[in-house]
Amino acid sequence: MKEIGVGVIGTAFMGKAHSLAYAIAGTAFGDGLRPRLEVLCDINAQRGQAKRQEMGFARSTTQYMDVINDPKVELISICVPNVVHKEIAVAALRAGKHVWCEKPMATNVAEAEEMLAAARASDRQTILGYNYTQNPLVHAARQLIEEGAIGRVIGFHGIYDVDNEADPDRPHSWRMNREASGCGANADLMCHLVSMAHFMTGSEVARLVGDYDTVHQQRSDPKNQGRTLAVDNDDVCTALAHFASGIKGTLRVSRVAWGRKCGLRWEIHGSQGMICHDQERLNEIKLYARNEDPRQQGFRTILSGPCHQPYDAFLPNAGHALGFIDVKACELHKLLTAITTGEPAWPSFEDGIKIERVMDAIDRSVLSGQWLDV
Structure with a gap:
């Protein structure tokens, strides 16, 4: 198996998630490219060295340009705060590296446009970390929709609630600052919901009206x-959405919803049924398919299994359950396949800019109080 040298910039939660995915992917899928852990970057040298040993990288550095300029590195993971996504991604693409960037793309559309321009000027592959769309069972749900299992799609309704910032005693952080992170729940959570809406419906949000609430100011x-410091972005973000295909939907996210740990829940309404998913139960979907016999009407629970590829790369039997890192490895496999074949993975920077424009339109709609075109 051919190897590809990788560098990871950032060692916190997502840096570790990427590193674990790199360690898993070559063994799980056994085809294409096998990642080789070359360089890990952290601004704290002592922490970087400790994480290098923990994660199995060949070396560590405190300078992200060391990773970009390393001739042994062909693929770079960007797992640092949103405010530096643009500068690292643009530099990496100009240096001829493939890029795996965590979501959201950037803190604003202008920076995301610069990232897209760099990607278009390069022959390298890109992917954004909207990992919830990479769940094999979510792909299976989309296939069922495309096959007509619920008839014509007539609506998308989604919620993404977490309680990360629900505690009013939690100190201020970069996520609560518009300059450092862009919007709040809109940037951090709504992007996941919009990515799911675009992926599952095969259409994009075209028009919307948005609303914010900052609960802990x-x-x-x-x-x-x-x-104290002021929180100048949103704790709760809501939007009514019209899609290009003609369907309508509702989108609501909150980072202050006590009890919700990863409460990404969505429903696809169809003319003949419905498909539902809850990320906190990521190994099952609910399917309601219209049946003429009222005695048989009701939601059916479908558990993930080998028929929902690439679940079979990990487990031989249904119901044994994949986890977050397994899905992250599925996401990476999409990128490695794109690098091998030259065919873009979803969501590339081309797809990501469409998600960014939705969040930007929500932000502008809140400020204007009007319906806006995306």
């Missing part, structure tokens, strides 16, 4: 005891 300053 002041947070304690972690660097100055007794002082």
Whole structure:
């Protein structure tokens, strides 16, 4: 199996998730490219060295340009705060590297457009970390929709609730600052919901009206005891959406919803049925297919299994359950296949800009109080 050298920039949760996916992918899929862990980057040298040993990289650095300029590195993971996504992605693409960038693309559409321009000027492959769309069972649900299992699609309705910031005593962080992260729940959570809406319906949000709520408007300053900092982005974001295909939908996300840990839930309404999914139960979907006999009407639970490829790359029997990192490895496999074949993976930067424009339109709609075209 041919190898590809990889570098990961960032060692927190997503940096570790990418590193684990790299370690898993070559063994799980056994075809195409086998990732080789070359360089890990962290601004803290001591932490970077510790994580290098923990994750199995050949070397570590505190400078992301060391990763980009390393001749042994062909693929770069960007797992750092949103505010530096653009500068790293553009530099990596100009240096001829493939890019796996965590979501959202950037803090604003202008920066995302620069990333797209760099990708278009390059012959390298890109993918964004909308991993919930890479679940084999989600792909199976989309296939059922395409085969007509629920008739004509007439609506998409989604919620993504988490309680990451529900505690009012939680200190201020970069995620609560518009300059550092862009929007709040809109950037961090709505992007996942929009990516799912685009993927599952095969259509894109074309027109919308949005609304924000900042529930906790002041947070304690972690660097100055007794002082507070203003939260200048959204805790809750809601939108009514019209899609290019003519369907309509609702989108709502919250980062202050107590009890929800990864509450990404969506429904695809059809003229002859419905398909539902809950990310906290990622190995099952609910299917309601219209039946003339009322005694047999009701939702059916479908458990993930080998018939929902590439589940079979991990497990031989249904119901044994994949996890977050397994789905991350599926996401990586899409990128590795794209690198091998030259055919883009979904969502590339071309797809990602369409997601960014939806979030930007929501933000502008909130400020104007009007329905806006995306």
